[in-house]
Amino acid sequence: MNKEKRLQILTRLRDNNPNPTTELEFSTPFELLIAVLLSAQATDVSVNKATAKLYPVANTPQAILDLGLDKLKDYIKTIGLFNTKAVNTIKTCQMLVDKHNGEVPEDRAALEALPGVGRKTANVVLNTAFGWPTIAVDTHIDRVSNRTKFAPGKNVKEVEEKLLKVVPKEFKVDVHHWLILHGRYTCVARKPKCGSCIIEDLCEFKDKTE
Known part of the structure; x- marks a missing residue:
């Protein structure tokens, strides 16, 4: 894909959604960090349902430590892999308290x-909480980047490196959100919704659907 076509794609995505953000609900960098940690192999919807009950009770590292492992598990047991995630959350909270003043x-x-x-996860936090021009590549972004030929790569690391190289500076902070939302709702895995896609004429996917 050439430079001009990429620029048109990014411009359309920006015009369609000028202020994109994550669908995870959070109000502090810590809440975002824990939500992203919990979201691995789980939907944002399921994470939001759990954190909506957890955060009013405990939304700081010390508060979650005070809650304890068993009670934390009760709050997040509807999320996949909750046992492992609960252990990692407690360990993360302890490290934040011990090494980073909470x-x-x-x-x-x-x-x-x-x-x-x-x-x-680090890329998401740096981008969404702190405004860094990082690009966190998940399955949606990997799929969109390869399918459209916008930034093809053999693995997520290659796709990330390609995106960082080809995306102009003015788009870098937001491109992660545009691509993930596009992959989640339009350029879906089984049968992309090409007929309702705002970049269909620019996309280089060969097997477009009606």
Whole structure:
């Protein structure tokens, strides 16, 4: 895909959604961090339902530590892999208290050192909570980038590197959200909704649907 076509795609996505954000509900960097940690292999809807009950009771590292593992599990047991996620959440909260005065660090290495937090989660927090021009590549973004030929890559790391290279600076902060929403609602996995896609004429996918 050439530079001009990419620019047209980004411009249309921006015009359609000028202020995109995550569908996870949060009010602080810590709430976002925990929501993203809980969202692995789970839907944002299921995470939001759980955190809507959890956060009014405990929405700081110390408050969750005070809650304890068993009670935390009760709040998040409707989310997939909740046992492992509860353990990682407690460990993460302990590390935030011990090493970062209970605050979420605005630092990639420090974030990736937290239990259960990988590169993708760190990218989401840096981008959404702190406004960094990072691009967290999940299955939706990987699919859209490869299917459209916007930023093809053999794995999520390659796709991330390609996106960081080809996306102009003015679009970098928001492109993560545009692509994930496009993949979630339009360029869906089984049968993309090409007929209602705002970038269909620019997309280089060969097997377009009606």
